[in-house]
Amino acid sequence: MSPTPRAETFPVNTPATAQVFTTVLSQGPLPRLEVARRAGLSPAAVTKAVRPLIEAGYLTEGADEDARPALGRPAHLVRVAGGRALFLGVKVTGDEAIGVLTDLCCRIRVARHLPLPDREPRAVLAVLADLVQQLLAEAQDTLGLTAPVLGLGIAVSGDVDRAEGVVRYSPFLEWRDIPLAELASMTCGLPVTVDNDVRALTVAEQWFGAGAGLSDFAVVTVGAGIGCGLVVHGRVVAGAHGVAGExxxxxxxxxxxxxxxxxxxxxxxxxxxxxxxxQIREATGAEVTDAEAALAMAHRGVAGAREVYARAGAAIGRGIATVANLLGPERVIISGEGLTAYDLFAEQIRNAFVAAAFGSAARCDVLTRPLPFEEWARGAAATAIQSFVRADAP
Ligand SMILES: [Zn+2]
Structure with a gap:
């Protein structure tokens, strides 16, 4: 059987079930007692949540094969059955769509890039459909995967209303009020989750990346736009109107x-x-056409170009300090395609951050993490898994 879209719902829709599943997904395999401790639930509540998930095949429980027999009876560990289901994630930029197919553990099994010939919603939907078909075909033909595909996550920059599935405003695509979830669901025949791309990346960082185990952190992305995803008390903040961390x-x-x-x-x-x-064009009078040319000019040591990057770094540092002063995160993760210029503005980011951060807020750990667009697409797949297990429910 081919990996085809299939209607299937998570067996139990309680917050405890979603929490147990995401704890095992992001931190497992774990013994039940440890799941209870990390999820802040009673062992009885974990047992109640785990049973239907094992029966439905989403979780398995078994002996820890790595445990040495000398240490006594091996611990039984709960783990996610990665092969039980497949998910798709797509990140849409201004000029391409990057898609991944993941298993239930959100491990990338297949990745593809397709160029966008046009930014019109209709053209983007056609590329999406093509990308989904290519990912499914490769999963089937090359990897022989037969598990059902249970959801598609799409990540788009700008003001995105995840609950309504609507892209309110995306400057790079020049979209306003596009009901993308509904349109993509009709095109691809799958349940679709649409979210802001930085928020989707933040989910991936929270589950599997540099934010794992932290209750308060921020992801700041530098590139075509400057974005920010926030996790407060363990939850990705979406804001009352879908805009937060701008x-x-x-x-x-x-x-x-x-x-x-x-x-x-x-x-x-x-x-x-x-x-x-x-700004580099204005400062130097040279015909600089894109970011690559701008970067090359600064790396050649052209003073006007270097000053522009230095000012950019100071602006980013002050932006990060604002986040630190408001929310006091343990860590700020800087990522995005703009990191290719990091050597040109790292010092200015750091200096502006330290100067503008108030008191202990400056103790926040600021680190850089280059994450390719596949990782953003993986974040989109993570939002589809979230929707499937109802971890997005309030
Ligand atoms: Zn503005």
Whole structure:
């Protein structure tokens, strides 16, 4: 049988079940007692949650094969049955769609990139359908995977209302109020979860990355836009209206350059890719056309170009300090395609952060983590798994 879309629902829709599943998924395999401790539940509640999940084949429980017999009876560990189901995740950028097919453990099994010939929703949906078909075909033909495909997650930059499945405003795609979940579900025949791309990446970092085990952290992405995903008390913050953590539009210079959002001197208007290219053109008079050319010029040591990157770093550092001052995260993870310029503005990010962070907020651990777009797509698949296990329910 081929890995085909199939209607299947998670057996129990209680918050405890979702929590037990995500704890085992992100931190397992674990003994039941440890699941209880980490999920903050009673052992009885864990037993109640685990039983239907084992019966449905989503979890398994068995002896720890790695335990040495000399230590006595081997512990029984609960683990996610990765091969039980498949999920798809797609990250849409301004010029391509990056798709992955994952197992139930959210491990990437297949990855594909397709260019976007056009940013019109209809054209993007056609590429999405093509990408999904290619991923499913490769899963079947090359890997022989036959598990059911239970959901598709799509990650798009901008203001995305996950609950409604609507892209309210995506500047890079020039979309407004596109009911993407409904359209993609009709096109691909799968339950679809649509989320902001940085929030999706934040879910992947929370479950499997540098945010694992932390209750409060932020992911800041530097690139075409400046984005931020926030985890507070263990939950990814979506905000009452789907907008939260927009540090790209924190004002760092009220007299600064105009931003596409309508304000002036936003972090993104100084440190976004397009802003850097434009400022370098103005500073040097050279015909700089894209981020790659801008980067090459700064690496060649052209003073005007280097100054633009230094100012961008200072703006990003102040944006990060704002996050640290408001929420006091344990860690800020800086990622995004803009990290290729990190050597040009790392010092300025650090200095501006330390100068603007108040008191102990400056103790926040700021680290950089280059994450390829497949990892963003994996985050989109993680949001589809979240929706499936109802871990997104309030
Ligand atoms: Zn702005």
């Amino acid at each position: 540090i790209g539009h924190v004002t760092v210079d009220p007299a600064g350059p105009p931003c596409h959002c309508g304000n002036r001197g936003c972090v993104e208007a100084i440190a976004g890719e397009a802003a850097i290219v434009r």
